[in-house]
Structures are given as structure tokens and as C-alpha cells.
Amino acid sequence: MKGEIQRMKEVSLNAKRSGLMDFIEARIDLVMILFLLLIVAPLVYFVARSTVWAAIVPVGAAWAGLISKEVPQEKLITMGGVAQGLGLVVTLFGLGQVIGPAIAAHNVEMVGYGVSIKIEATITGLLISVILSAVSARLS
Amino acid sequence: MKRTFFIFIFLLLMAPYAFAQNETPVGASKILDANISVAKDLKIIVDGKEVKSDVPPLVKYGLVYVPVRFVSEAMNATVTWDEQHRVVKVSLGGKSIEFFIESSLVNVNSKDEKMLAPAFIYQDRTMVPLELTALNLGASVEKGKGTINIGLSKNQQAQTKTPSGVSLNMPNPPIIEYGVPLLWFIGLLFLFFTMFKEWLKNKNS
Numbered sequence: 001m002k003g004e005i006q007r008m009k010e011v012s013l014n015a016k017r018s019g020l021m022d023f024i025e026a027r028i029d030l031v032m033i034l035f036l037l038l039i040v041a042p043l044v045y046f047v048a049r050s051t052v053w054a055a056i057v058p059v060g061a062a063w064a065g066l067i068s069k070e071v072p073q074e075k076l077i078t079m080g081g082v083a084q085g086l087g088l089v090v091t092l093f094g095l096g097q098v099i100g101p102a103i104a105a106h107n108v109e110m111v112g113y114g115v116s117i118k119i120e121a122t123i124t125g126l127l128i129s130v131i132l133s134a135v136s137a138r139l140s
Numbered sequence: 141m142k143r144t145f146f147i148f149i150f151l152l153l154m155a156p157y158a159f160a161q162n163e164t165p166v167g168a169s170k171i172l173d174a175n176i177s178v179a180k181d182l183k184i185i186v187d188g189k190e191v192k193s194d195v196p197p198l199v200k201y202g203l204v205y206v207p208v209r210f211v212s213e214a215m216n217a218t219v220t221w222d223e224q225h226r227v228v229k230v231s232l233g234g235k236s237i238e239f240f241i242e243s244s245l246v247n248v249n250s251k252d253e254k255m256l257a258p259a260f261i262y263q264d265r266t267m268v269p270l271e272l273t274a275l276n277l278g279a280s281v282e283k284g285k286g287t288i289n290i291g292l293s294k295n296q297q298a299q300t301k302t303p304s305g306v307s308l309n310m311p312n313p314p315i316i317e318y319g320v321p322l323l324w325f326i327g328l329l330f331l332f333f334t335m336f337k338e339w340l341k342n343k344n345s
Contacts (some may be wrong), residue, residue, distance in 0.1 A: 023342075030335055037328050052312055052320045059324045084280050101223050104264040110221060 028139060029072035031063055032079065032132060036062040038072035044124055053090050054120045060086040061128055076136040080129035087125020176200045176262075183287040184270070188212045195265050203268040204288060205260075215290070217277060221266070228259060228266050232277040239268055248276050 024031050040058040048054040061083035068075045098114030179197045182204065183190055193210040208228050211290040212219040212252035226241040239259035246255045259268045270288065271281050280291040 001313070023338075026339060027335075030331065030338070033327075033331050037324060037331060041324055052316055055314075056320055058328060059320055062327050062331070064325065066327060066334070102221070103259075104266075137297075 003083070026136060027072060027139060028071050029075040029079075032135060033062045033065045036065075036079075036128065038076075040124075040128065044120075046084035048120045048124070050094065050120045051115045053118070055134045056125050057083055057087045059081055059129060063133075073136050073139055074106050076132045080101055080132040080136075083125040083132070085125070087122040090121035090125075094121065121136075179204065180205060181286055184210075184214070184290070185287060186290045195263060195271070198262065202258075203269040204271060205262075206270045207265040208259075208268050209265070211268060211270070211273055214276065215277065215279065228268065230268065230273055232275065232279075235277050237273055237276045238265075241266065246272075 021085040041055050041062070043052055044058060045055040059077045064082035065075050066076055070078060075095045095114065095118050098118060099111055102110035102114055155231040177199050181197045182197050182199075184193070184197065185191070185207070189284075191210070191214040191334055193206055195207050195210075206217050208230065211217055211230055212264075215232060217230050219228075220229045222229070227238055228241070229238045232235075235249055236247075237249075240246070242258050242260055244254050244258050246253050255269070255272060257265060263266070271283075273292050274281050280289075282289040284290075
């Protein structure tokens, strides 16, 4: 009787595991959005020195995925593209904000510091794009 | 309805740029006021060598003003710029002087003082009074006819320019500061709602 119960538990666990794997495979886009919002965005927000500016990138990419009506795999590519683009836009905007006044004040140190900080958004965007492309490639 | 929603989102995204534009300090007064004159022929000599600035020195209320970069290059002083509070700090050795742009307040070695004419921005250069800066940094100043002699002490000459704590306290526009966490939260709710919908669909099928 005990053995029977154990076997039934194992079957039920396997079914749950297979259900979860099916869901991950079928809706990888939602999983990646969850990853971007729950892991990447807080990580970037608390680790990056440009804080909220670099965090725009994962949040923006997640939103692109949320409003997109493509199939999951295409959605990943779109999100990657949006992350890259947003990263570049945020970096250039930040550079314009920091580098302009820094050059006007002839503060070379601030120019260097500004570049090193504002580049974080581009790096975040490119990293997200690489991860999403890799996941998408793995699924095809 | 959809179009209105997207126009709203677009406007929401564009708003930070408008805010940022408004918050960018526009202190660069490019117009010479009546109290400022250009002293083209004034020679500035630091330790026996004439030092030339790309912007000619200005005279305001009888004080000779030079770009802050000139001070850092000629006297080997360290200059930091605080964008948020619009403060220029010039340090040399253990001494420092802080100018508050367009304010008569000066902080000399952590002590507040009032000065005759404030530091200002001219042609995108921060102009500081040369004599006051040099004297407060421990250099000697001698005024001759059409010349200013600045003498640096030996330990000042030996001092190398070291990078100091650069202030980058740029205030973020509130729409960015609070908008991004808000978008993150709404996105998370939207995601959980989508996942719940998916789960219901799977359950029913």
C-alpha cells in the first residue's frame, strides 16, 4: 500500500514537472519577461551606478514583449532589439546631459566619469539582447 | 481607442525629455554686461613664465577674471564642478576655494566669506577671480602695469594633479525617477495577469 502511494506521488510530481516544462517551452516569452522584470531590472537598479537610467532598458524590453502580439520566439528577438536600441538611446541622452556641461566646465575627470557611468545602459541592452538571442536560438 | 492609448504612451515617453530640457541649467550668459571689460593686453606670469589663456582675461568691478581651467593648468590646481549646486571648487595642496556661480558667497578653506564680484559663466567658461583664487591657494600675487605675477611655492610646484571626487549629482527628472519603478510595477502586474489568463486557458482546455 505504501509503495503504491509513493508511486502515485512520483507520477503526480513528474506530471507537474512536465506541465511546468511544457509551459516554459510554450510561453518562453513570459518566462523571459518575468526574468527581465524580477531579476535583471532590480539587479541593474541596485548594482549599476546610473541606477534608474540603466533600469529603463530591461523594463522597456519587458514592456515591448508584453504589448507584442508575435509568437513567443519572435517576441524574444523583438525584445532583444528594443533592449539594444533603448540602451543606446539612454546612453546617448545621458552623455548629452553630462558631457555637455562637463566640457563647458573643462572638467576632464567628469567627462571620463560620465562616459563610464552612462555606458552601463548600452552594456545592459547588449547583454539582454545576447541572452534573449541565445534562448531563442536554443528553442528553434 | 487603441490609437489614443498609443498617443498617450508616446506623450508619456516624451515627457522626460521636455522636463530634462527645462531642468538643464542655462547659466551661460553670453552677453557682456556694462561692468565687464576684456583685458586683452594683460599678461599673466606664473613663476616667471607667461601663461596664455584661449579666452582673454576679463575685468569686472576691478577684479581680473580668468577661466577656471586656466587656474588648473597654470597653477596645477584641481578643479571640480558640482552641476547640481553649481559650485566650482579649486584645490591646491591642503587649501581650497569654492565659488558659487552668480553668488557673492565664497567658501575659503571651509569658511564662508562674501566677495565683491561672484564667479560667473561667460562663453560657456566658468570665470573665477584670479587674484582671490591665487592668494587663497597660498600663491603670491604682484600686480604691475599690464602684468600680474603669480608665484607658487615649491611644494605647490611639486604637487601633481590627482583626480578628486567628481560630483555627478545630476538630478533625474521626477518622471524618470518615479516613472521607471512605476512602469516596472505595472509591467509586473500585467505579466502576472497574462500568466493567470494563460493558466485559466490551459485549465479550461
